[in-house]
Amino acid sequence: MRLNQYIAHHSKYSRREADKLILAGKVSIQHEIVRDFSYQVREGMKVYLDGRLLKPQDKYTLIAYNKPKGELVSKKDDRNRRVIFDSLPKRFAHFTPVGRLDFASEGLLLLSDNVQVARILMESNLERVYLLKLSGKIQDYVFKAMESGLSLENASAGAHSKSEIRSMDFAPFASFSCIKNTPKYSKIKVAITEGKNRELRRFFAHFGLEVLDLKRVAYGFVHLNNLPTQKSRFLERKEYNKLHEFLQEKLQS
Structure with a gap:
């Protein structure tokens, strides 16, 4: 493994x-300073x-x-709004969330007691799958933008009022399937490989479509399935096996 990794x-x-x-x-191996961050650390070596x-x-x-909706992914809130750690068992108080779901969104959130594991998962291109309800009909040009990607100089529509992020590049969606599409509202299932700030809300707001409901149902190899709202579970053995394989590939790349 490379030294910086x-x-x-x-x-x-x-x-x-x-x-x-x-x-x-500031880094030494076997008590000798090493300044090459591509140095390969082999088993048994002691890194200081x-x-x-x-x-x-x-x-x-x-x-x-x-x-659920109405909870912040945060340790605490200066406005005394409810945070996820108010609902999670106390034994998970030191866990780190893998990314965010905004206040009005719901669904699957992963957390880990290992900061590096949380960071690798958050920065990965694992597919995030969402169910969305939108305020209107999805036109063909919106589907085309989902297929080809989109670059906006002003992506403030759909953003939080205090967000300083304006421009944003949207990668092509990994997949999508339309469940219902009417003039009043539409329902769609989408998969994306990034986790940018209110990415889906910004994308659809550009086309005049407000996201009325947003629920994440999968993150990579972990699926929400029938987990009740405000409840947590440990990963199953097959999910841990896939996680281990994924982490090994990331650390060796």
């Missing part, structure tokens, strides 16, 4: 932060950061939570 996997630092630490001479041994953190837990 090793540090990112076994510490709180990102790969970019690890590069800076390595170049600054600022003189402290980095201990492998290969154990992790992942849970699935069915977030």
